[in-house]
Amino acid sequence: MKRIFKFLFTFIIITSTRLQAQEEHPQPDKKESDTTSILHAFKKGHIHGHFRYFFMATDNASGLTDYYANALGGGIKYETAPFKGFQLGVGGFFIYNIGSSDLATPDPASGAANRYELGLFDIQDPENKNDIDRLEELYLKYNFRKSDIIAGKQLPEMPFINQQDGRMRPTEMDGAMVNFREFKNTTITAGYLWQISPRSTVEWFSIGESIGVYSMGVAVDGTPSNYRNQLESGGIAVLGIQRKIGKHLTVQLWEQYVDNIFNTAMVQADLVKPLNNRLKLTAGLQLIRQDAINDGGNEDPSKTYFEKGSKSYVWGLMAGVKDTRWDASLNYTRITKDGRYLMPREWGKDPFYTFLPRERNEGNGDLDAVVAKFSYAFPRVHLKSTLGYGHYYLAEVTNTAHNKYGLPSYNQLNATLKYDFQKVLKGFDAQFIYVYKGGIGKDFGNPKYIINKVDKSHFNLIINYNF
Template sequence: MQKNALFILFLVLFSATLVAQHQEIHTPPHLWKGKKSVAEDSTSLLFAFKHGKVHGNLRYFFMATENQDHLTDAHANAMGGGLFYETASFRGFQFGVGGYFIYNVGSSDMTHIDPYTQTVSRYETSLFDLENLANKHDLDRLEELYLKYNFKKSHIALGKQLINTPFINLQDGRMRPTEVGGLFGEIFPGKKNKLEGGYLYEISPRGTVDWYAIGESIGIYPNGTNVNGTKGNYKGNIESNGVYLLGYTHQLPQGNSLKLWNVYVDNVFNTSMLQWDLKRGAWVAGVQYTQQHAVNEGGNEDPTKTYFSPDQHSRVISTKVGYESGNWKTSLNYTRITAEGRYLMPREWGRDPFYTFMPRERNEGFGDVNAYVGKVNYAFAKAPLKASLSYGYFQLPDVKNYALNKYGLPSYTQLNLDLTYEFTDFLEGLEIQALYVHKANRGNTYENEKYIINKVNMSNYNLILNFHF
């Protein structure tokens, strides 16, 4: 009798559980029902979730590349959007999550191979999925998923997140930026000091939809050549347990600052940088010193599969002097990479930090470089319009000097014209950017068009619309 009673009680409880676990057909869906009343207790976890903030972005990106003569041109239309949510603070903790989707609409064939050079589009492909050039639909990515702890003006976050450092950064020149996974924090020990850094164990590079371990992320972009001229073959062959970053910034009087950075990539290489920025009235100046060396065998014991040749090291000196007054900002910039070896930093991780950087090209992968760049920026006083003009001459080693020229890029000149307009009033949140880039050859290409296509004697056109809400 007692056993029967217990059996009946079990059936009742089990039936109640089934009811709680299933959604009846004729009832409203409650998967997102939340709680009807808003929590008023600011110390409760529910209050933190109810009073969180949602941010959104809709983005359209048109890009086209015009190459010389019969070499293949390309164009792309990309559209996408995403949402990001972050809770209010709960005992110093915040939770954040965000994702993004992209559609390829009316673009040229990203898998098309130029018949003269056997290459595909260089710029347009990274608007979508570099690991699957035919992918037009499954272009979504979980971008942020972290737990952050705030204390005073500082914070530490664990998980998938955005960071912007000299060597690992957003490099947002396509649809979505580079994202990282790990432990990263910003700490302010005093008003004039800032410490930032942490440990990274995964990266989702710009132009991809997946997440990769540190070693796997090196080589998704083109591998160039080894120092002996053989084809680079480090994709999928680099062993590394992660990246350790540490940066220190000290604010000096009168707007001057001193920065120290170190990036240690386990089993691959180490990079250190010192930067000093000065300001005297309207005059500004800056100097950077960067040095690199391999760690162990540079990622792989096999020299044909390694990333950073242990026989090389690099030094970079970058300088600027400029005048900034009112709405004008001007500068003359110079960068010297010594002939001791290639300056190397995975392109999947970010753009160059040098003063001579210009969008749509970089000096990573080269040694024995002299780069000269002039920049002029103007912000219109009576309209939310900004204009930027820059022109540079980049003297590189010969394209057949493989030890110092990883990607077979000849010396070149580059012209950039950039216009950005931010709407107000009824269209507040909408901004439009137009970027024109022209690169002209200034080196010997040995009548081989693989040194020309998507590299020199080309123009690149960009039109980007963003709506932030």
């Protein structure tokens, strides 16, 4: 795979350079018919480049290990112009560890491994600092009217499978997706996925293999989960319908069927209604239901992912006000006592209204979360700020039936500033993220319930250059 990536990366550079030269010095015998040729599609293709620097650090509670990391990387993507509706896309990315603390050795007091900083690189090979690259996109796209079909390696953006781009590179998926937009105010998304390359890895995994690449937590009986490389699944079928009803209401329905493991259904309604010439009222309602399929991935209960016969329910509310510069909302999520809400963290971040970056509520049951969010844009200086603060009330860490990862109840503060450079530095942007998490639940004096979870500060500085 690495040789393929390096070959394609070199091919894109050489090909684009040659095609540009041909455009600057056209041959006199070129015919107008070339505008409908495959060669013309390659000549008129688009190249997108991206360089990224990421500094990350975690200041844990006294007596526990602190971490920092510096990552630098770059990538390039090439997509042809349409030829009879078809387009070809290919892209990849490479990463270097340019100076970090020891991310491979567990914390002596708790035995816990690094949680955040290693995710900038390859979590499966903590010692690898130089050879971190991945073929990320390789797809064939067909455009018809307002719709399209994409087959191959591509970037996902769905409620439960998404890019979760909070490290150097996002999650990728391999499959076939249809985006049907022929009905007014309606988008229908349907697809079938057979491989996933999770964020912070360089390999591609079958659907069953992709579950368990990250930390697995504990089973409902408190024993360590043991489903890594033990799950059988033929793939993921996804169906989504998004429709705007009237002028102010948008409704979306999603069904995600993971063969032989579990099914997830979601309905969400979002309202944006003007109050006057400046202010708009925002509101939302979200309902999610999950059910195990067959044995949940493995007939052996000690090796399954979604316990046989289990189910979960989630509901959420959002209410707020916004104008052209600011947006304020109050958000609530409830995961009932019926069971854990489970969604492989390898696939994406939580779709909840109460989600704040750098923590998740996946793996929990009997949870209440209340979060206030506020954002403000300063368009004249190209600056945007966001602030989020929430309380998350979880089941006790000893209640393993409802607390998969041993996370105590906590409060969380997120503060973000993003600046887009202009003039000679146009294409650059810089983002600073600060996160504080405080424990408000019992940790029983056990450091494994504290490190990288509560009573910590977390810092991120990200600089991007896109061209």
